[in-house]
Amino acid sequence: MMIKVLLVDDEELVRFGLRAVLDAQPDMEVVGEAADGAEALGLVRSLNPDVVLMDVRMPDMDGLTATRTILRNCDPAPKILVVTTFENDDYVYEALRAGADGFLLKRARPAEMVHAVRLAAAGESLLFPAAIRGLAAGRGSSAAAESMARAGLTEREAEVLRLMARGFSNTEIAGQLYLGVQTVKTHVSSVLAKLGARDRTQAVIAAYESGFVTPT
Template sequence: MIGVEEQSGVIRTLVADDQAVVRTAFVNLLNTQEDIEIVGEAADGVEAVRVAAETRPDLALLDIRMPHKNGIEAAREILSGSGGATKVLMLTTFGLDEYVYDALAAGAAGFLLKDATFPELLHAVRVVAAGNALLSPEITKRVIGEFVHARASRLPVHCAGELTTREAEVLILIARGLSNAEIASRLTITDHTVKTHINRLFAKLELRDRAQAVIAAYELGLVRAGDRTE
């Protein structure tokens, strides 16, 4: 998984799903955790945006397929309205590549199928709430590797030339799933230096988080599907 550092403190969470039984199940499960507090529920995308604006949650757990406004549109508005303070974790019963790509492009930091185990869900909530990306290797390979080149690139190719050699190296390693500590070890530099490079490349490419960094690495051709991680 990309992103292994978890949130400390109580995670104020919004759960949005149009299926009442599913929504209640998620709420009840998450409420069993001392570090997670449910601050709102929503049955559709419009309600999710409204409740998020009222409660300012740390994390919004959104179903992709909802009436009136789908989860991707809701995610985009929630992220914009909170200035990125609210993190978004997407849930769906559908493993369609296009939905995953669109969710990440909208700014979602994590994506899980609804058949994920309870421990996997808890881990995802904590990782995404901490501001990290959580993408399974399967999603990284299938979605970003296949769909980025099939669509018009969000980033002009010349953007790659704006990165220093070291920044490009760091971006490649982020796309391959390495943590900051692993990047530091691989490049024989300090954690602080890694963070400096990440901040600079994020600013140059106008990236919000590591999920978008993965997409950017593929869009710029720095990483391709099937590349080895060694």
């Protein structure tokens, strides 16, 4: 299956570099480019990309606002990977909370970018555990803790969520818990449903903000 990618960055040179890397892949095609979030919204509607690489800091409409707007107004919505220079940027955390599926650092190697796009297209969030821990530090709340308590996760679901928070894939979780991958997928789906989370990223953020998983 060909993965259709939309690039959103106000720097033309950055877009050029990303296009060169992604278009060189046999299963990827850059279908469009946008220089700001407002332009991106229109292109998402007209081009129906599978994955959007979204810069965070842009003039007119930044990546955070664009992410919220796209996810609220586009159905089906594409997977969104935030592309940033600084992994501890508050904009990144808010974009993840808004529904972005993960983030990439602009200094990432080409192979890492390609892998990230493939993961996102397959429905697996791209998480950097250490960075997520840093971003989540000090953001806990009693409301989040109460929400987690009400979710009523089973013991197995709780184990799965803790491993998700460490950045493990379904296959890696299956190996850790001696379960089949399909069984893990079932547990992940149940965790997301109970937490009211759009995806793995949202579930992991909820785990940290509630204190269920503690940044260390």
